[in-house]
Amino acid sequence: MTEKHSKYYLLDTNILLHEPLAFLNFEEHNVIIPMVVLEELDNIKDRNKDVSREARVAIRSLEDALKDATPEQILEGVPLSNMQGAHHAQGTLAIFPDYALKQTEAVLNLSENDHRIIQSALELQKKFKDSKVVLVTKDINMRLKAKGAGVKYVEDYRTDQLIDDIRYLSKGFVEIEGDFWAKVGDVESVQEGRETFHEVDRTILPGAFRNQYVIDESETFAAKVVAYDNEVVRLHDLGYDRMMSYKAWGIQPKNIYQAMAMNALLDPTIDLVILTGPAGSGKTLLALAAALEMVVEQGIYEKIIVTRNTPEIAESIGYLPGTEEEKMAPWLAAITDSLEVLHKHDESMESSMNYIMNKANIQLKSLNFMRGRSIQNAIVILDESQNLTASQLKTIITRCGTGTKIICSGNLAQIDSYYLTAVTSGLTYIVERFKDYPGSATVNLNGVVRSNLAQYAEENL
Structure with a gap:
């Protein structure tokens, strides 16, 4: 891996609290942890806080990755491929000695931890001029400060983000325009005891998934997907009126x-x-x-x-x-x-x-x-x-x-x-x-x- 083609990701403390093994999710790129991040994890690990467990897991995981390395290797970068476990990390992990940073005439006050991390990113940006140095933090205000201080690349941690826009989040149901049966051609219906099941063409419900509800605007049809394949979707007919008559502890639904x-x-x-x-x-x-x-x-x-x-x-x-x-x-x-x-x-x-x-x-x-x-x-x-x-x-x-x-x-x-x-x-x-x-x-x-x-x-x- 040459310096010109590799990227360097500098992680903020909140990334490791959000996901303790986050440093293993940057594939072939290099991960750098500022010393101040280790200090913050150390301060959090013994507190009676929700994130104290994550801090302890992060510290143990970092120790597993670096335990056999010399001080010189830790500063230079230890190959993550040597670390056991189910991961695909092929880059390196290094600790940046930000305690050695000197207070300059810049606006950043290095007595503040966030500023030490930002200054670390600026120093790495100078050191690896031909590479992309990225500061990764979930703190929105810190991302703004880093940009204002001159850090070229600042990102949120999005490895666990499955959608880009909340509008695309599954609602758990699909609402068919008009009357559902008006859109259905061939259908095979089966009576099993008191329950009715329909098999309709998959093209009517192309994005169907199990336990997804299906309703229509005419307020006459209500069903639930119980199975599907590439050709058909099997629906359990729940009945609109029957669903609206449900009762639990004296409470009835006010809408579908x-x-x-x-x-x-x-x-x-x-x-x-x-x-x-x-x-x-x-x-x-x-x-x-x-x-x-x-x-x-x-x-x-x-x-x-x-x-x-x-x-x-x-x-x-x-x-x-x-x-x-x-x-x-x-x-x-x-x-x-x-x-x-x-x-x-x-x-x-x-x-x-x-x-x-x-x-x-x-x-x-x-x-x-x-x-x-x-x-x-x-x-x-x-x-x-x-x-x-x-x-x-x-x-x-x-x-x-x-x-x-x-x-x-x-x-x-x-x-x-x-x-x-x-x-x-x-x-x-x-x-x-x-x-x-x-x-x-x-x-x-x-x-x-x-x-x-x-x-x-x-x-x-």
Whole structure:
């Protein structure tokens, strides 16, 4: 690999916190880690934070790659092809000694870590004039500062980005213009017990995937894709009116989108349900109502575990009084709000809520304490999951054992994380990754049903 043809990627700390093995994803190119990044990882690894585990994994992985190298080799670059594991990295990994940088008359103040990383990129840019030196960071403000300081190439880390525009994200359903049957030529229908299945030409639904819902504008047809091949798509006819008559814990769907969500939520063969949509579309209420129906009324599951991502929770939960459930209550108020809606007509709403909390064994858990668990025979409701990375969501989903159903809900327009966007959110990632998995279903809940005010605000603000 000659200097003229290789690229040099300088990684910010947030890249390794986002994905600890990110340095292995740059193929034949060379990766450089500034010394200040190692210092930041060292400061984070022992903190009680969501990212402390990622920091420890990143440090161990870097040590595995560099453990047999001499100090001179580490500064020059150690071949990553020597590192064991399932990767295709053929470039080198080096540590840049940014502590040796001298404070110049430039605007950058090297006492700030971000500025040391930017100055490192500028130094490498001078050293490798004939090569492309790229600073990779998920911090938008740092990308702006780096450009302003003279770094020619600054990029976001997009290895785990599956789509370029959120408009292309799967909604989990396809809406046919007009009447569905008017567009269908030959069809083969089969009656299996009380259920009807249709086989239609693949050209009508060219992008079909399993558990994708099919509706039409005439509001007469509703079905779900159960199988497909290169020629035909097999549809399970759910019936529009029958779907709109679904009921779970006293709640009925207000539109066909909620009806599709309820069909997926109440189906015990679907282990993962992903609900996306704007605030006020009913994601949390439907998830909780379906969970109570399946735990208390049907007895399919034994308990309900509710959790959500709260970025400040590691620093804030400790001083709060009470048990873990009591500590988590302020962050899971959406669940108690939904419980109030479900029992607002009871004679004693507070008594009903306390009874149901015990009867359904509803547990409010911190995301930090979900790691290492194996959850059996439960429904896990993961609220506000748009703020999670792909690796964090993987950690939660892999906790689910036999007989467990997980419901991930989130609004991609309300991301609070500093480093995530709608296209890089873990919620977007799992929607695309699980799109054709037979045990999962996605539904985008169009429309705000909370109130006319909430709907107007969603559309106009």
